[in-house]
Amino acid sequence: MTRPTVNRLSVRTRLTLVYGSLFLGTAGVLVGVTYLLTRRTLDRHFAPKAVRISAREIGPLPPTPEQLAVLREQAEQQIAEQKAQALQQILHSSLAVMVVLCLSALLIGYLVAGRLLRPLHTVTATARRLSESTLHERIALDGPQDEIKDLADTFDRMLDRLHRAFDAQRRFVANASHELRTPLTINRTVLEVALASSRNPPETKALADVLLGNTARHERLIEGLLLLARSEREPRDVTDTALPDVARSALDQVEHLAGGVEVSTRLGEATVFGDPVLLERCAVNLLENALKYNLPEDGRVWLSTGRESGAAVLRVANTGRPVPAYEIGAIFEPFRRLRGDRVRSAEGAGLGLSIVRAVAHAHGGTVEAVPRDGGGLEVTVRLPAR
Numbered sequence: 001m002t003r004p005t006v007n008r009l010s011v012r013t014r015l016t017l018v019y020g021s022l023f024l025g026t027a028g029v030l031v032g033v034t035y036l037l038t039r040r041t042l043d044r045h046f047a048p049k050a051v052r053i054s055a056r057e058i059g060p061l062p063p064t065p066e067q068l069a070v071l072r073e074q075a076e077q078q079i080a081e082q083k084a085q086a087l088q089q090i091l092h093s094s095l096a097v098m099v100v101l102c103l104s105a106l107l108i109g110y111l112v113a114g115r116l117l118r119p120l121h122t123v124t125a126t127a128r129r130l131s132e133s134t135l136h137e138r139i140a141l142d143g144p145q146d147e148i149k150d151l152a153d154t155f156d157r158m159l160d161r162l163h164r165a166f167d168a169q170r171r172f173v174a175n176a177s178h179e180l181r182t183p184l185t186i187n188r189t190v191l192e193v194a195l196a197s198s199r200n201p202p203e204t205k206a207l208a209d210v211l212l213g214n215t216a217r218h219e220r221l222i223e224g225l226l227l228l229a230r231s232e233r234e235p236r237d238v239t240d241t242a243l244p245d246v247a248r249s250a251l252d253q254v255e256h257l258a259g260g261v262e263v264s265t266r267l268g269e270a271t272v273f274g275d276p277v278l279l280e281r282c283a284v285n286l287l288e289n290a291l292k293y294n295l296p297e298d299g300r301v302w303l304s305t306g307r308e309s310g311a312a313v314l315r316v317a318n319t320g321r322p323v324p325a326y327e328i329g330a331i332f333e334p335f336r337r338l339r340g341d342r343v344r345s346a347e348g349a350g351l352g353l354s355i356v357r358a359v360a361h362a363h364g365g366t367v368e369a370v371p372r373d374g375g376g377l378e379v380t381v382r383l384p385a386r
């Protein structure tokens with residue numbers, strides 16, 4: 001069901017139409033009242049009382065009553081015609097003046113509405129320019145303390161709170177990056193030394209090996225959380241990035257995970273404006289996910305890039321176990337996995353596809369996952385193309 005056309009009109013146009021309609025209605029009432037009053041005045045003050053008639057028109061004197069009746073009828077007819085002509089002329093002139101004034105009112109209303117709405121345009125332009133890197137900008141609207149000034153001041157106060165929140169998040173990520181990694185690095189070093197020492201008994205080395213595996217998993221978890229926090233923010237180090245180059249670099253990084261899985265590539269030209277590091281991590285996570293959760297034998301992965309409908313596309317598909325359609329929405333949530341081997345997997349933290357979605361959204365794109373016939377997934381990332 002389509003919305004009425006009036007809902008698609010701008011506020012300025014709607015205000016102009018309201019002004020014009022009110023003026024047109026008021027002017028119409030004024031013309032009507034003026035016409036009735038003029039007609040009433042003519043009827044009251046221009047009734048036939050005395051008529052000057054020449055002797056030639058009367059004929060022999062004295063005139064007969066029939067002649068007087070005819071002359072009176074002629075006089076009344078002439079007066080009625082004159083009144084009708086006067087009223088018609090007044091009506092036409094009034095309508096013409098009303099049309100001119102109505103058009104003038106529309107033009108003046110349009111200009112006045114534009115001036116009144118100019119502060120709102122300033123608010124809108126500032127809101128469109130704002131991003132994480134420009135939260136220091138403010139509207140700082142000048143003028144009387146009216147409703148629009150209150151709106152602008154409220155918007156500025158909201159920007160203050162957002163700026164403080166983003167600064168706090170950046171500080172937290174920076175501090176967490178140091179405070180969480182340092183003790184894990186120390187633990188990993190101690191455990192590696194214990195494994196390398198020949199004086200430790202086999203039981204100690206076995207325990208150290210288990211603890212070293214847990215430490216590595218915690219490092220991956222912390223790295224994933226920090227990367228997720230970074231990818232959810234606006235990219236800063238952006239440049240023109242070729243998706244085929246991103247795909248090749250990602251494929252080199254996960255080559256050791258391929259094992260017996262056959263990887264097929266079809267890399268078409270596609271360029272996006274974004275952060276190369278985040279885009280590469282997005283491709284790496286997609287490939288890691290496709291390789292880890294594949295068939296144990298005769299598994300395949302398809303990697304492709306290109307342009308579709310004006311968008312740059314990165315697509316990764318794989319063979320694997322059948323994936324129910326109702327579980328697709330959960331795989332992009334942090335720490336969420338599908339059933340089966342994904343629930344019992346100890347190789348990941350459940351953040352891979354969450355990071356993919358965050359990177360796509362940060363670059364103004366979308367991500368979509370579709371179950372493949374016969375098992376597996378097809379994940380498509382669409383980004384604005386350059």
